[in-house]
Amino acid sequence: MVNWLKGVVVENRQWSTGLFSLRIDVPLGDFRAGQFVRVALDIDGEQVARPYSLVNAPHEDFFEIYFNIVPEGPLSSRLAALKAGDIVQVAEKVSGFLTINEVPEVDHLWMMATGTGVGPFLSSLKTEEPWQRFKKIVLGYSVRLAEELSYTETISRLLEEHPEQMEFVAFVTREVMEGAFNSRITTTIESGELEKRVGISLDPATSHVMMCGNSDMIQSVSGLLESRGMRRHRRREPGHITTEKYH
Ligand SMILES: Cc1cc2nc3c(=O)[nH]c(=O)nc-3n(C[C@H](O)[C@H](O)[C@H](O)COP(=O)(O)OP(=O)(O)OC[C@H]3O[C@@H](n4cnc5c(N)ncnc54)[C@H](O)[C@@H]3O)c2cc1C
Structure with a gap:
Protein backbone atom coordinates (compact mmCIF):
# COMPACT_ATOMS: atom_id res chain seq x y z
CA MET A 1 0.00 0.00 0.00
CA VAL A 2 1.56 3.28 -1.10
CA ASN A 3 1.34 6.12 1.38
CA TRP A 4 0.88 9.34 -0.62
CA LEU A 5 2.08 12.64 0.78
CA LYS A 6 0.75 16.03 -0.19
CA GLY A 7 3.41 18.05 -1.98
CA VAL A 8 3.15 21.74 -2.77
CA VAL A 9 4.99 23.09 -5.81
CA VAL A 10 7.35 25.85 -4.67
CA GLU A 11 8.91 26.62 -8.04
CA ASN A 12 8.63 25.47 -11.63
CA ARG A 13 11.78 26.29 -13.57
CA GLN A 14 11.90 25.92 -17.33
CA TRP A 15 15.48 25.26 -18.46
CA SER A 16 14.85 25.12 -22.21
CA THR A 17 12.24 23.84 -24.63
CA GLY A 18 10.58 20.85 -22.96
CA LEU A 19 12.92 20.72 -19.93
CA PHE A 20 11.65 21.59 -16.47
CA SER A 21 12.42 21.17 -12.80
CA LEU A 22 9.97 21.34 -9.94
CA ARG A 23 10.83 22.20 -6.38
CA ILE A 24 8.33 20.58 -4.09
CA ASP A 25 7.63 21.15 -0.43
CA VAL A 26 6.76 17.70 0.93
CA PRO A 27 7.39 15.99 4.29
CA LEU A 28 9.55 13.19 2.80
CA GLY A 29 11.82 11.30 5.18
CA ASP A 30 15.46 10.31 4.80
CA PHE A 31 16.80 9.18 1.45
CA ARG A 32 20.13 8.45 -0.18
CA ALA A 33 21.51 10.74 -2.86
CA GLY A 34 20.71 9.17 -6.24
CA GLN A 35 17.35 7.69 -5.28
CA PHE A 36 13.95 8.35 -6.84
CA VAL A 37 10.38 9.00 -5.69
CA ARG A 38 7.04 8.37 -7.34
CA VAL A 39 5.15 11.54 -8.21
CA ALA A 40 1.48 11.50 -9.14
CA LEU A 41 -1.42 13.62 -10.31
CA ASP A 42 -5.08 12.77 -10.69
CA ILE A 43 -5.81 12.83 -14.41
CA ASP A 44 -9.39 12.36 -15.62
CA GLY A 45 -10.30 10.82 -12.27
CA GLU A 46 -7.38 8.37 -12.20
CA GLN A 47 -4.11 8.62 -10.35
CA VAL A 48 -1.15 8.61 -12.76
CA ALA A 49 2.21 8.04 -11.04
CA ARG A 50 5.76 7.93 -12.43
CA PRO A 51 9.19 7.65 -10.85
CA TYR A 52 11.50 10.70 -10.79
CA SER A 53 15.02 10.99 -9.40
CA LEU A 54 15.68 13.56 -6.74
CA VAL A 55 18.22 16.15 -7.93
CA ASN A 56 18.66 17.67 -4.47
CA ALA A 57 21.07 16.15 -1.97
CA PRO A 58 19.69 14.84 1.34
CA HIS A 59 21.16 17.77 3.28
CA GLU A 60 19.40 20.39 1.13
CA ASP A 61 16.16 21.84 2.44
CA PHE A 62 14.07 21.28 -0.68
CA PHE A 63 13.02 18.41 -2.96
CA GLU A 64 13.57 18.77 -6.68
CA ILE A 65 12.81 16.68 -9.77
CA TYR A 66 14.10 17.39 -13.27
CA PHE A 67 12.26 16.07 -16.31
CA ASN A 68 11.49 16.49 -19.99
CA ILE A 69 8.07 16.60 -21.60
CA VAL A 70 7.27 13.35 -23.39
CA PRO A 71 4.62 14.56 -25.85
CA GLU A 72 2.69 11.28 -25.96
CA GLY A 73 2.98 10.68 -22.19
CA PRO A 74 0.21 11.58 -19.74
CA LEU A 75 2.13 12.88 -16.74
CA SER A 76 5.23 14.81 -17.81
CA SER A 77 3.39 17.53 -19.75
CA ARG A 78 1.00 18.04 -16.83
CA LEU A 79 3.85 18.31 -14.36
CA ALA A 80 5.44 20.90 -16.65
CA ALA A 81 2.26 22.99 -16.49
CA LEU A 82 2.19 23.16 -12.67
CA LYS A 83 2.68 26.50 -10.95
CA ALA A 84 3.82 27.51 -7.47
CA GLY A 85 1.11 26.58 -5.00
CA ASP A 86 -0.24 23.63 -7.04
CA ILE A 87 -0.52 20.25 -5.35
CA VAL A 88 1.26 17.02 -6.40
CA GLN A 89 1.21 13.65 -4.71
CA VAL A 90 4.57 12.17 -3.70
CA ALA A 91 4.95 8.60 -2.47
CA GLU A 92 6.48 8.38 0.98
CA LYS A 93 8.83 5.56 -0.03
CA VAL A 94 12.07 6.58 -1.73
CA SER A 95 13.81 3.84 -3.73
CA GLY A 96 16.73 3.04 -5.98
CA PHE A 97 20.27 1.68 -6.07
CA LEU A 98 22.03 4.31 -8.19
CA THR A 99 23.72 5.39 -4.99
CA ILE A 100 27.35 5.77 -4.00
CA ASN A 101 27.12 3.26 -1.14
CA GLU A 102 26.35 0.55 -3.74
CA VAL A 103 29.64 1.20 -5.59
CA PRO A 104 32.51 -1.14 -4.65
CA GLU A 105 35.93 0.21 -3.67
CA VAL A 106 37.61 1.55 -6.81
CA ASP A 107 39.80 4.52 -7.70
CA HIS A 108 37.75 5.98 -10.53
CA LEU A 109 34.01 6.59 -10.72
CA TRP A 110 32.43 7.31 -14.09
CA MET A 111 28.91 8.79 -14.12
CA MET A 112 27.46 8.77 -17.62
CA ALA A 113 24.08 10.42 -18.23
CA THR A 114 21.80 11.18 -21.12
CA GLY A 115 19.44 14.13 -20.70
CA THR A 116 17.56 14.25 -17.43
CA GLY A 117 19.58 11.25 -16.23
CA VAL A 118 22.13 13.74 -14.93
CA GLY A 119 19.83 14.49 -11.96
CA PRO A 120 20.69 11.63 -9.60
CA PHE A 121 24.41 12.11 -10.24
CA LEU A 122 24.19 15.77 -9.24
CA SER A 123 22.41 14.73 -6.05
CA SER A 124 25.33 12.41 -5.20
CA LEU A 125 28.04 14.87 -6.25
CA LYS A 126 26.59 17.48 -3.91
CA THR A 127 27.38 15.17 -0.97
CA GLU A 128 30.81 14.55 0.59
CA GLU A 129 30.84 10.76 0.15
CA PRO A 130 32.05 10.44 -3.46
CA TRP A 131 34.82 13.00 -2.94
CA GLN A 132 36.07 11.10 0.08
CA ARG A 133 36.01 7.75 -1.70
CA PHE A 134 37.27 8.20 -5.28
CA LYS A 135 40.51 9.61 -6.67
CA LYS A 136 38.84 10.73 -9.86
CA ILE A 137 35.19 11.24 -10.81
CA VAL A 138 34.14 11.70 -14.42
CA LEU A 139 30.71 13.20 -15.10
CA GLY A 140 29.66 12.61 -18.72
CA TYR A 141 26.49 14.42 -19.80
CA SER A 142 25.02 13.79 -23.24
CA VAL A 143 22.33 15.93 -24.86
CA ARG A 144 21.21 16.65 -28.41
CA LEU A 145 21.44 20.44 -28.31
CA ALA A 146 23.69 22.72 -26.25
CA GLU A 153 26.03 26.45 -12.52
CA THR A 154 25.94 23.44 -10.21
CA ILE A 155 28.45 21.61 -12.41
CA SER A 156 30.77 24.66 -12.52
CA ARG A 157 30.61 24.96 -8.76
CA LEU A 158 31.49 21.27 -8.32
CA LEU A 159 34.42 21.70 -10.72
CA GLU A 160 35.66 24.69 -8.71
CA GLU A 161 35.33 22.78 -5.45
CA HIS A 162 37.09 19.66 -6.78
CA PRO A 163 39.50 20.83 -9.47
CA GLU A 164 41.86 17.83 -9.17
CA GLN A 165 39.25 15.14 -8.69
CA MET A 166 36.47 16.01 -11.12
CA GLU A 167 36.38 15.79 -14.89
CA PHE A 168 33.30 17.02 -16.74
CA VAL A 169 32.66 15.94 -20.31
CA ALA A 170 29.72 17.24 -22.35
CA PHE A 171 28.47 15.38 -25.41
CA VAL A 172 26.30 17.51 -27.72
CA THR A 173 25.26 15.21 -30.52
CA ARG A 174 23.29 17.42 -32.92
CA GLU A 175 25.35 20.60 -33.01
CA VAL A 176 28.88 21.77 -32.44
CA MET A 177 29.64 23.28 -29.05
CA GLU A 178 33.10 24.39 -28.05
CA GLY A 179 34.69 22.05 -25.53
CA ALA A 180 32.05 19.35 -25.98
CA PHE A 181 32.26 16.15 -27.98
CA ASN A 182 30.06 16.39 -31.06
CA SER A 183 29.40 12.63 -30.87
CA ARG A 184 27.76 9.97 -28.78
CA ILE A 185 29.36 8.54 -25.64
CA THR A 186 29.85 5.19 -27.40
CA THR A 187 31.80 6.75 -30.28
CA THR A 188 34.27 8.41 -27.91
CA ILE A 189 34.79 5.18 -25.94
CA GLU A 190 35.39 3.19 -29.12
CA SER A 191 37.85 5.77 -30.45
CA GLY A 192 39.65 6.16 -27.11
CA GLU A 193 38.98 9.95 -27.20
CA LEU A 194 37.04 9.96 -23.92
CA GLU A 195 39.82 8.31 -21.94
CA LYS A 196 42.39 10.56 -23.59
CA ARG A 197 40.37 13.65 -22.65
CA VAL A 198 40.04 12.74 -18.95
CA GLY A 199 43.47 11.12 -18.59
CA ILE A 200 42.33 7.82 -17.06
CA SER A 201 41.27 4.53 -18.62
CA LEU A 202 38.06 2.54 -18.43
CA ASP A 203 39.85 -0.34 -16.80
CA PRO A 204 37.94 -2.97 -14.76
CA ALA A 205 40.75 -3.00 -12.18
CA THR A 206 40.26 0.67 -11.31
CA SER A 207 36.87 1.84 -12.60
CA HIS A 208 33.18 1.65 -11.83
CA VAL A 209 30.68 3.03 -14.34
CA MET A 210 27.25 4.33 -13.36
CA MET A 211 24.83 5.11 -16.19
CA CYS A 212 21.45 6.80 -16.16
CA GLY A 213 18.89 7.80 -18.77
CA ASN A 214 18.17 6.42 -22.19
CA SER A 215 18.22 2.61 -22.44
CA ASP A 216 19.87 2.64 -25.91
CA MET A 217 22.88 4.49 -24.49
CA ILE A 218 23.00 2.21 -21.47
CA GLN A 219 22.82 -0.92 -23.61
CA SER A 220 25.42 0.14 -26.14
CA VAL A 221 27.90 1.51 -23.56
CA SER A 222 27.40 -1.64 -21.44
CA GLY A 223 28.25 -3.75 -24.50
CA LEU A 224 31.50 -1.83 -25.01
CA LEU A 225 32.42 -2.09 -21.33
CA GLU A 226 31.67 -5.81 -21.26
CA SER A 227 34.06 -6.33 -24.14
CA ARG A 228 36.72 -4.78 -21.85
CA GLY A 229 36.02 -7.25 -19.07
CA MET A 230 33.52 -5.22 -17.05
CA ARG A 231 30.25 -6.75 -15.87
CA ARG A 232 27.02 -5.65 -14.26
CA HIS A 233 27.35 -4.99 -10.54
CA ARG A 234 25.29 -7.05 -8.13
CA ARG A 235 25.51 -7.00 -4.36
CA ARG A 236 26.21 -10.73 -4.26
CA GLU A 237 28.55 -10.61 -7.23
CA PRO A 238 30.37 -7.28 -7.33
CA GLY A 239 30.94 -5.88 -10.79
CA HIS A 240 31.70 -2.63 -12.56
CA ILE A 241 28.46 -1.34 -14.10
CA THR A 242 25.42 0.15 -12.30
CA THR A 243 22.50 1.45 -14.35
CA GLU A 244 19.12 3.14 -14.10
CA LYS A 245 16.99 3.17 -17.25
CA TYR A 246 14.44 5.98 -17.51
CA HIS A 247 12.92 4.78 -20.77
C1 LIG B 1 13.54 4.68 -11.90
C2 LIG B 1 13.10 5.77 -12.86
C3 LIG B 1 13.44 7.08 -12.60
C4 LIG B 1 13.06 8.08 -13.50
N1 LIG B 1 13.45 9.35 -13.26
C5 LIG B 1 13.20 10.31 -14.19
C6 LIG B 1 13.68 11.64 -14.02
O1 LIG B 1 14.32 11.96 -13.02
N2 LIG B 1 13.43 12.52 -15.00
C7 LIG B 1 12.73 12.18 -16.14
O2 LIG B 1 12.58 13.03 -17.05
N3 LIG B 1 12.22 10.95 -16.30
C8 LIG B 1 12.43 10.02 -15.35
N4 LIG B 1 11.91 8.77 -15.52
C9 LIG B 1 10.89 8.58 -16.57
C10 LIG B 1 9.53 9.06 -15.97
O3 LIG B 1 9.14 8.18 -14.92
C11 LIG B 1 8.38 9.11 -16.98
O4 LIG B 1 8.32 7.90 -17.69
C12 LIG B 1 8.52 10.29 -17.95
O5 LIG B 1 8.55 11.53 -17.27
C13 LIG B 1 7.34 10.34 -18.94
O6 LIG B 1 6.13 10.31 -18.20
P1 LIG B 1 4.76 10.34 -18.98
O7 LIG B 1 3.67 9.87 -18.07
O8 LIG B 1 4.58 11.67 -19.62
O9 LIG B 1 4.95 9.25 -20.14
P2 LIG B 1 5.09 7.66 -19.97
O10 LIG B 1 3.74 7.04 -20.11
O11 LIG B 1 5.86 7.34 -18.73
O12 LIG B 1 5.97 7.32 -21.20
C14 LIG B 1 5.49 7.43 -22.55
C15 LIG B 1 6.57 6.91 -23.48
O13 LIG B 1 7.71 7.77 -23.42
C16 LIG B 1 8.89 7.03 -23.06
N5 LIG B 1 9.68 7.88 -22.14
C17 LIG B 1 9.65 7.88 -20.79
N6 LIG B 1 10.48 8.82 -20.30
C18 LIG B 1 11.03 9.42 -21.37
C19 LIG B 1 11.96 10.47 -21.51
N7 LIG B 1 12.51 11.07 -20.42
N8 LIG B 1 12.31 10.86 -22.76
C20 LIG B 1 11.78 10.26 -23.85
N9 LIG B 1 10.90 9.24 -23.78
C21 LIG B 1 10.52 8.84 -22.55
C22 LIG B 1 8.36 5.78 -22.38
O14 LIG B 1 9.29 4.71 -22.53
C23 LIG B 1 7.07 5.52 -23.13
O15 LIG B 1 7.32 4.84 -24.33
C24 LIG B 1 12.29 7.76 -14.65
C25 LIG B 1 11.93 6.43 -14.89
C26 LIG B 1 12.34 5.44 -14.02
C27 LIG B 1 11.96 4.00 -14.32
Whole structure:
Protein backbone atom coordinates (compact mmCIF):
# COMPACT_ATOMS: atom_id res chain seq x y z
CA MET A 1 0.00 0.00 0.00
CA VAL A 2 1.56 3.28 -1.10
CA ASN A 3 1.34 6.12 1.38
CA TRP A 4 0.88 9.34 -0.62
CA LEU A 5 2.08 12.64 0.78
CA LYS A 6 0.75 16.03 -0.19
CA GLY A 7 3.41 18.05 -1.98
CA VAL A 8 3.15 21.74 -2.77
CA VAL A 9 4.99 23.09 -5.81
CA VAL A 10 7.35 25.85 -4.67
CA GLU A 11 8.91 26.62 -8.04
CA ASN A 12 8.63 25.47 -11.63
CA ARG A 13 11.78 26.29 -13.57
CA GLN A 14 11.90 25.92 -17.33
CA TRP A 15 15.48 25.26 -18.46
CA SER A 16 14.85 25.12 -22.21
CA THR A 17 12.24 23.84 -24.63
CA GLY A 18 10.58 20.85 -22.96
CA LEU A 19 12.92 20.72 -19.93
CA PHE A 20 11.65 21.59 -16.47
CA SER A 21 12.42 21.17 -12.80
CA LEU A 22 9.97 21.34 -9.94
CA ARG A 23 10.83 22.20 -6.38
CA ILE A 24 8.33 20.58 -4.09
CA ASP A 25 7.63 21.15 -0.43
CA VAL A 26 6.76 17.70 0.93
CA PRO A 27 7.39 15.99 4.29
CA LEU A 28 9.55 13.19 2.80
CA GLY A 29 11.82 11.30 5.18
CA ASP A 30 15.46 10.31 4.80
CA PHE A 31 16.80 9.18 1.45
CA ARG A 32 20.13 8.45 -0.18
CA ALA A 33 21.51 10.74 -2.86
CA GLY A 34 20.71 9.17 -6.24
CA GLN A 35 17.35 7.69 -5.28
CA PHE A 36 13.95 8.35 -6.84
CA VAL A 37 10.38 9.00 -5.69
CA ARG A 38 7.04 8.37 -7.34
CA VAL A 39 5.15 11.54 -8.21
CA ALA A 40 1.48 11.50 -9.14
CA LEU A 41 -1.42 13.62 -10.31
CA ASP A 42 -5.08 12.77 -10.69
CA ILE A 43 -5.81 12.83 -14.41
CA ASP A 44 -9.39 12.36 -15.62
CA GLY A 45 -10.30 10.82 -12.27
CA GLU A 46 -7.38 8.37 -12.20
CA GLN A 47 -4.11 8.62 -10.35
CA VAL A 48 -1.15 8.61 -12.76
CA ALA A 49 2.21 8.04 -11.04
CA ARG A 50 5.76 7.93 -12.43
CA PRO A 51 9.19 7.65 -10.85
CA TYR A 52 11.50 10.70 -10.79
CA SER A 53 15.02 10.99 -9.40
CA LEU A 54 15.68 13.56 -6.74
CA VAL A 55 18.22 16.15 -7.93
CA ASN A 56 18.66 17.67 -4.47
CA ALA A 57 21.07 16.15 -1.97
CA PRO A 58 19.69 14.84 1.34
CA HIS A 59 21.16 17.77 3.28
CA GLU A 60 19.40 20.39 1.13
CA ASP A 61 16.16 21.84 2.44
CA PHE A 62 14.07 21.28 -0.68
CA PHE A 63 13.02 18.41 -2.96
CA GLU A 64 13.57 18.77 -6.68
CA ILE A 65 12.81 16.68 -9.77
CA TYR A 66 14.10 17.39 -13.27
CA PHE A 67 12.26 16.07 -16.31
CA ASN A 68 11.49 16.49 -19.99
CA ILE A 69 8.07 16.60 -21.60
CA VAL A 70 7.27 13.35 -23.39
CA PRO A 71 4.62 14.56 -25.85
CA GLU A 72 2.69 11.28 -25.96
CA GLY A 73 2.98 10.68 -22.19
CA PRO A 74 0.21 11.58 -19.74
CA LEU A 75 2.13 12.88 -16.74
CA SER A 76 5.23 14.81 -17.81
CA SER A 77 3.39 17.53 -19.75
CA ARG A 78 1.00 18.04 -16.83
CA LEU A 79 3.85 18.31 -14.36
CA ALA A 80 5.44 20.90 -16.65
CA ALA A 81 2.26 22.99 -16.49
CA LEU A 82 2.19 23.16 -12.67
CA LYS A 83 2.68 26.50 -10.95
CA ALA A 84 3.82 27.51 -7.47
CA GLY A 85 1.11 26.58 -5.00
CA ASP A 86 -0.24 23.63 -7.04
CA ILE A 87 -0.52 20.25 -5.35
CA VAL A 88 1.26 17.02 -6.40
CA GLN A 89 1.21 13.65 -4.71
CA VAL A 90 4.57 12.17 -3.70
CA ALA A 91 4.95 8.60 -2.47
CA GLU A 92 6.48 8.38 0.98
CA LYS A 93 8.83 5.56 -0.03
CA VAL A 94 12.07 6.58 -1.73
CA SER A 95 13.81 3.84 -3.73
CA GLY A 96 16.73 3.04 -5.98
CA PHE A 97 20.27 1.68 -6.07
CA LEU A 98 22.03 4.31 -8.19
CA THR A 99 23.72 5.39 -4.99
CA ILE A 100 27.35 5.77 -4.00
CA ASN A 101 27.12 3.26 -1.14
CA GLU A 102 26.35 0.55 -3.74
CA VAL A 103 29.64 1.20 -5.59
CA PRO A 104 32.51 -1.14 -4.65
CA GLU A 105 35.93 0.21 -3.67
CA VAL A 106 37.61 1.55 -6.81
CA ASP A 107 39.80 4.52 -7.70
CA HIS A 108 37.75 5.98 -10.53
CA LEU A 109 34.01 6.59 -10.72
CA TRP A 110 32.43 7.31 -14.09
CA MET A 111 28.91 8.79 -14.12
CA MET A 112 27.46 8.77 -17.62
CA ALA A 113 24.08 10.42 -18.23
CA THR A 114 21.80 11.18 -21.12
CA GLY A 115 19.44 14.13 -20.70
CA THR A 116 17.56 14.25 -17.43
CA GLY A 117 19.58 11.25 -16.23
CA VAL A 118 22.13 13.74 -14.93
CA GLY A 119 19.83 14.49 -11.96
CA PRO A 120 20.69 11.63 -9.60
CA PHE A 121 24.41 12.11 -10.24
CA LEU A 122 24.19 15.77 -9.24
CA SER A 123 22.41 14.73 -6.05
CA SER A 124 25.33 12.41 -5.20
CA LEU A 125 28.04 14.87 -6.25
CA LYS A 126 26.59 17.48 -3.91
CA THR A 127 27.38 15.17 -0.97
CA GLU A 128 30.81 14.55 0.59
CA GLU A 129 30.84 10.76 0.15
CA PRO A 130 32.05 10.44 -3.46
CA TRP A 131 34.82 13.00 -2.94
CA GLN A 132 36.07 11.10 0.08
CA ARG A 133 36.01 7.75 -1.70
CA PHE A 134 37.27 8.20 -5.28
CA LYS A 135 40.51 9.61 -6.67
CA LYS A 136 38.84 10.73 -9.86
CA ILE A 137 35.19 11.24 -10.81
CA VAL A 138 34.14 11.70 -14.42
CA LEU A 139 30.71 13.20 -15.10
CA GLY A 140 29.66 12.61 -18.72
CA TYR A 141 26.49 14.42 -19.80
CA SER A 142 25.02 13.79 -23.24
CA VAL A 143 22.33 15.93 -24.86
CA ARG A 144 21.21 16.65 -28.41
CA LEU A 145 21.44 20.44 -28.31
CA ALA A 146 23.69 22.72 -26.25
CA GLU A 147 20.66 24.50 -24.74
CA GLU A 148 19.64 21.17 -23.18
CA LEU A 149 22.69 21.18 -20.87
CA SER A 150 21.02 22.16 -17.59
CA TYR A 151 22.44 22.72 -14.10
CA THR A 152 25.63 24.18 -15.57
CA GLU A 153 26.03 26.45 -12.52
CA THR A 154 25.94 23.44 -10.21
CA ILE A 155 28.45 21.61 -12.41
CA SER A 156 30.77 24.66 -12.52
CA ARG A 157 30.61 24.96 -8.76
CA LEU A 158 31.49 21.27 -8.32
CA LEU A 159 34.42 21.70 -10.72
CA GLU A 160 35.66 24.69 -8.71
CA GLU A 161 35.33 22.78 -5.45
CA HIS A 162 37.09 19.66 -6.78
CA PRO A 163 39.50 20.83 -9.47
CA GLU A 164 41.86 17.83 -9.17
CA GLN A 165 39.25 15.14 -8.69
CA MET A 166 36.47 16.01 -11.12
CA GLU A 167 36.38 15.79 -14.89
CA PHE A 168 33.30 17.02 -16.74
CA VAL A 169 32.66 15.94 -20.31
CA ALA A 170 29.72 17.24 -22.35
CA PHE A 171 28.47 15.38 -25.41
CA VAL A 172 26.30 17.51 -27.72
CA THR A 173 25.26 15.21 -30.52
CA ARG A 174 23.29 17.42 -32.92
CA GLU A 175 25.35 20.60 -33.01
CA VAL A 176 28.88 21.77 -32.44
CA MET A 177 29.64 23.28 -29.05
CA GLU A 178 33.10 24.39 -28.05
CA GLY A 179 34.69 22.05 -25.53
CA ALA A 180 32.05 19.35 -25.98
CA PHE A 181 32.26 16.15 -27.98
CA ASN A 182 30.06 16.39 -31.06
CA SER A 183 29.40 12.63 -30.87
CA ARG A 184 27.76 9.97 -28.78
CA ILE A 185 29.36 8.54 -25.64
CA THR A 186 29.85 5.19 -27.40
CA THR A 187 31.80 6.75 -30.28
CA THR A 188 34.27 8.41 -27.91
CA ILE A 189 34.79 5.18 -25.94
CA GLU A 190 35.39 3.19 -29.12
CA SER A 191 37.85 5.77 -30.45
CA GLY A 192 39.65 6.16 -27.11
CA GLU A 193 38.98 9.95 -27.20
CA LEU A 194 37.04 9.96 -23.92
CA GLU A 195 39.82 8.31 -21.94
CA LYS A 196 42.39 10.56 -23.59
CA ARG A 197 40.37 13.65 -22.65
CA VAL A 198 40.04 12.74 -18.95
CA GLY A 199 43.47 11.12 -18.59
CA ILE A 200 42.33 7.82 -17.06
CA SER A 201 41.27 4.53 -18.62
CA LEU A 202 38.06 2.54 -18.43
CA ASP A 203 39.85 -0.34 -16.80
CA PRO A 204 37.94 -2.97 -14.76
CA ALA A 205 40.75 -3.00 -12.18
CA THR A 206 40.26 0.67 -11.31
CA SER A 207 36.87 1.84 -12.60
CA HIS A 208 33.18 1.65 -11.83
CA VAL A 209 30.68 3.03 -14.34
CA MET A 210 27.25 4.33 -13.36
CA MET A 211 24.83 5.11 -16.19
CA CYS A 212 21.45 6.80 -16.16
CA GLY A 213 18.89 7.80 -18.77
CA ASN A 214 18.17 6.42 -22.19
CA SER A 215 18.22 2.61 -22.44
CA ASP A 216 19.87 2.64 -25.91
CA MET A 217 22.88 4.49 -24.49
CA ILE A 218 23.00 2.21 -21.47
CA GLN A 219 22.82 -0.92 -23.61
CA SER A 220 25.42 0.14 -26.14
CA VAL A 221 27.90 1.51 -23.56
CA SER A 222 27.40 -1.64 -21.44
CA GLY A 223 28.25 -3.75 -24.50
CA LEU A 224 31.50 -1.83 -25.01
CA LEU A 225 32.42 -2.09 -21.33
CA GLU A 226 31.67 -5.81 -21.26
CA SER A 227 34.06 -6.33 -24.14
CA ARG A 228 36.72 -4.78 -21.85
CA GLY A 229 36.02 -7.25 -19.07
CA MET A 230 33.52 -5.22 -17.05
CA ARG A 231 30.25 -6.75 -15.87
CA ARG A 232 27.02 -5.65 -14.26
CA HIS A 233 27.35 -4.99 -10.54
CA ARG A 234 25.29 -7.05 -8.13
CA ARG A 235 25.51 -7.00 -4.36
CA ARG A 236 26.21 -10.73 -4.26
CA GLU A 237 28.55 -10.61 -7.23
CA PRO A 238 30.37 -7.28 -7.33
CA GLY A 239 30.94 -5.88 -10.79
CA HIS A 240 31.70 -2.63 -12.56
CA ILE A 241 28.46 -1.34 -14.10
CA THR A 242 25.42 0.15 -12.30
CA THR A 243 22.50 1.45 -14.35
CA GLU A 244 19.12 3.14 -14.10
CA LYS A 245 16.99 3.17 -17.25
CA TYR A 246 14.44 5.98 -17.51
CA HIS A 247 12.92 4.78 -20.77
C1 LIG B 1 13.54 4.68 -11.90
C2 LIG B 1 13.10 5.77 -12.86
C3 LIG B 1 13.44 7.08 -12.60
C4 LIG B 1 13.06 8.08 -13.50
N1 LIG B 1 13.45 9.35 -13.26
C5 LIG B 1 13.20 10.31 -14.19
C6 LIG B 1 13.68 11.64 -14.02
O1 LIG B 1 14.32 11.96 -13.02
N2 LIG B 1 13.43 12.52 -15.00
C7 LIG B 1 12.73 12.18 -16.14
O2 LIG B 1 12.58 13.03 -17.05
N3 LIG B 1 12.22 10.95 -16.30
C8 LIG B 1 12.43 10.02 -15.35
N4 LIG B 1 11.91 8.77 -15.52
C9 LIG B 1 10.89 8.58 -16.57
C10 LIG B 1 9.53 9.06 -15.97
O3 LIG B 1 9.14 8.18 -14.92
C11 LIG B 1 8.38 9.11 -16.98
O4 LIG B 1 8.32 7.90 -17.69
C12 LIG B 1 8.52 10.29 -17.95
O5 LIG B 1 8.55 11.53 -17.27
C13 LIG B 1 7.34 10.34 -18.94
O6 LIG B 1 6.13 10.31 -18.20
P1 LIG B 1 4.76 10.34 -18.98
O7 LIG B 1 3.67 9.87 -18.07
O8 LIG B 1 4.58 11.67 -19.62
O9 LIG B 1 4.95 9.25 -20.14
P2 LIG B 1 5.09 7.66 -19.97
O10 LIG B 1 3.74 7.04 -20.11
O11 LIG B 1 5.86 7.34 -18.73
O12 LIG B 1 5.97 7.32 -21.20
C14 LIG B 1 5.49 7.43 -22.55
C15 LIG B 1 6.57 6.91 -23.48
O13 LIG B 1 7.71 7.77 -23.42
C16 LIG B 1 8.89 7.03 -23.06
N5 LIG B 1 9.68 7.88 -22.14
C17 LIG B 1 9.65 7.88 -20.79
N6 LIG B 1 10.48 8.82 -20.30
C18 LIG B 1 11.03 9.42 -21.37
C19 LIG B 1 11.96 10.47 -21.51
N7 LIG B 1 12.51 11.07 -20.42
N8 LIG B 1 12.31 10.86 -22.76
C20 LIG B 1 11.78 10.26 -23.85
N9 LIG B 1 10.90 9.24 -23.78
C21 LIG B 1 10.52 8.84 -22.55
C22 LIG B 1 8.36 5.78 -22.38
O14 LIG B 1 9.29 4.71 -22.53
C23 LIG B 1 7.07 5.52 -23.13
O15 LIG B 1 7.32 4.84 -24.33
C24 LIG B 1 12.29 7.76 -14.65
C25 LIG B 1 11.93 6.43 -14.89
C26 LIG B 1 12.34 5.44 -14.02
C27 LIG B 1 11.96 4.00 -14.32
